Amino acid sequence: MAEIKKKRAFAMQKPRRTSRDGDDRRTDRQRAADRRRHEERARTGFKRTKGDMTPEKRMAPLAPGRVRITNLIVDELTRALAVILKLDGPADVLMKLFFKSNPKLGMRDRGLIAEGIYYTLRHLATIRHAMRPVPPVKAPRVAALLTLARQHGLDAISPSAIGPEEGPLKNMLAVDLSKAAPHVRAELPQWLFDLIDAQYEDAEALYPAMMEGAPLDLRVNLLKATREEVLEQLSGSGVTAFSTPYSPDGVRLPTKPGLTQWPIYKEGKVDVQDEGSQLIARLLAPRRREMICDFCAGAGGKTLALGALMRSTGSLYAFDVNEKRLAGMAPRMRRAGLSNVHPIAIRSEDDQRVRRLRGKFDRVLVDAPCTGSGTLRRNPDLKWRLSPDELERINRIQKSVLEHASRLVKAGGRLVYATCSVLKRENQDVVEAFLAAHPEWKLVPAAEVFATQGITFDAAQWERFGSYFQMLPHVNNTDGFFAAVLERSAE
Numbered sequence: 128m129a130e131i132k133k134k135r136a137f138a139m140q141k142p143r144r145t146s147r148d149g150d151d152r153r154t155d156r157q158r159a160a161d162r163r164r165h166e167e168r169a170r171t172g173f174k175r176t177k178g179d180m181t182p183e184k185r186m187a188p189l190a191p192g193r194v195r196i197t198n199l200i201v202d203e204l205t206r207a208l209a210v211i212l213k214l215d216g217p218a219d220v221l222m223k224l225f226f227k228s229n230p231k232l233g234m235r236d237r238g239l240i241a242e243g244i245y246y247t248l249r250h251l252a253t254i255r256h257a258m259r260p261v262p263p264v265k266a267p268r269v270a271a272l273l274t275l276a277r278q279h280g281l282d283a284i285s286p287s288a289i290g291p292e293e294g295p296l297k298n299m300l301a302v303d304l305s306k307a308a309p310h311v312r313a314e315l316p317q318w319l320f321d322l323i324d325a326q327y328e329d330a331e332a333l334y335p336a337m338m339e340g341a342p343l344d345l346r347v348n349l350l351k352a353t354r355e356e357v358l359e360q361l362s363g364s365g366v367t368a369f370s371t372p373y374s375p376d377g378v379r380l381p382t383k384p385g386l387t388q389w390p391i392y393k394e395g396k397v398d399v400q401d402e403g404s405q406l407i408a409r410l411l412a413p414r415r416r417e418m419i420c421d422f423c424a425g426a427g428g429k430t431l432a433l434g435a436l437m438r439s440t441g442s443l444y445a446f447d448v449n450e451k452r453l454a455g456m457a458p459r460m461r462r463a464g465l466s467n468v469h470p471i472a473i474r475s476e477d478d479q480r481v482r483r484l485r486g487k488f489d490r491v492l493v494d495a496p497c498t499g500s501g502t503l504r505r506n507p508d509l510k511w512r513l514s515p516d517e518l519e520r521i522n523r524i525q526k527s528v529l530e531h532a533s534r535l536v537k538a539g540g541r542l543v544y545a546t547c548s549v550l551k552r553e554n555q556d557v558v559e560a561f562l563a564a565h566p567e568w569k570l571v572p573a574a575e576v577f578a579t580q581g582i583t584f585d586a587a588q589w590e591r592f593g594s595y596f597q598m599l600p601h602v603n604n605t606d607g608f609f610a611a612v613l614e615r616s617a618e
């Protein structure tokens with residue numbers, strides 16, 4: 128219902144057409160030519176054709192000073208922000224709806240608008256501060272102009288788009304942000320800032336890293352390709368890519384081309400997965416022919432990685448309470464060539480089907496629902512949509528899921544508890560409370576597990592980990608991830 132309302136929100140405000148909106152006036156012949164070009168691109172992946180740009184070049188940030196911000200961009204960014212700044216739904220979903228409602232926008236304009244939306248969400252605290260007393264959601268055009276001026280300079284914006292806002296905009300750009308409160312400078316709500324600040328000695332480095340854009344990480348599906356083959360194929364298509372520093376199956380792309388059209392993606396040789404997430408599958412270290420359970424499988428990101436490590440042997444149960452999300456796994460499994468996965472929708476962590484499998488599994492992964500505070504680079508809206516109450520609620524679920532999932536593990540078996548949160552309260556605190564209540568479980572140092580797989584980190588990283596595993600945006604250029612390896616005693 129909420130989604131339908133949002134669709135309408137975008138549909139009701141038709142984009143204002145300007146003389147620069149060239150796509151609108153395409154003839155049938157031009158349309159057919161465009162369609163052929165798209166089909167050709169889909170067929171050949173991203174092979175370079177004469178006059179065509181590599182996806183990398185297309186998506187590369189525009190050189191400063193070369194960007195012209197047209198009336199259309201200001202209008203459309205305003206339209207998008209008017210809905211997204213209500214913060215009543217995930218920004219990525221709203222953005223998709225927005226661009227769907229706007230099929231005629233050119234690639235370049237889309238890129239600029241998307242960057243504008245992300246910038247606004249990442250820097251909403253200082254934008255609010257500069258716009259005081261007017262909240263940005265009440266003046267989305269001013270928020271859009273301030274964003275674009277901060278990104279590209281006031282001179283880059285068409286004077287007719289700025290109109291009477293020039294004076295106020297200049298004042299807002301002149302606000303001395305170094306005098307703003309620390310949580311405003313960190314672009315965080317006060318409560319989240321307080322938690323992070325109390326936890327990290329190097330929090331000052333973490334804040335800006337959480338505001339950066341994230342690279343695109345791929346996991347090579349070892350059932351279908353090697354990392355070297357994938358790197359070679361990408362390089363042959365003119366795409367820069369390199370091996371991830373820690374994950375043996377990872378490939379990193381500095382830019383984000385339209386991956387789903389690539390043959391290597393369609394053939395299931397790669398999937399999108401942040402390096403930290405790949406390493407969590409490695410921490411579970413599933414072996415061939417074992418009974419493995421991915422308790423919070425979602426759409427199967429980690430399930431697929433686990434299945435590949437098991438070489439599609441044994442049994443891999445994938446549970447989730449979200450049936451719709453779980454259903455998204457089937458096509459991914461087929462593409463990846465996995466036949467050992469059993470997706471099962473459960474009602475709760477205490478479902479009958481869960482109870483029946485008590486003590487049956489060699490290894491269980493609990494990729495727990497969490498605040499996602501480690502993924503703010505990709506989901507900057509999360510920090511504004513979370514609250515201390517929501518953290519409390521999630522915390523209760525995490526403890527209960529860990530408790531119930533642990534019962535599935537056989538004597539001597541292992542469980543990995545993981546989150547994509549940077550908050551101790553969702554991570555170490557949950558594990559420590561569990562261990563205190565369950566003397567039959569012990570913590571296995573993550574370093575030991577990685578060492579058996581030839582995965583190494585430098586001494587400073589080991590020191591930071593302690594017995595746990597933690598990836599952080601400012602240290603590893605990945606999302607924030609946490610994991611603990613737990614082992615049940617043999618009797």
Ligand SMILES: C[S@@+](CC[C@H](N)C(=O)[O-])C[C@H]1O[C@@H](n2cnc3c(N)ncnc32)[C@H](O)[C@@H]1O
Binds near residue numbers: 423426428430495496
């Ligand atoms: C962090 S996401 C999982 C992401 C997934 N493992 C991946 O790698 O793509 C957490 C998942 O936990 C699920 N979840 C929430 N409560 C649960 C519960 N009580 N039992 C099982 N799964 C639950 C959510 O539906 C969500 O899909």
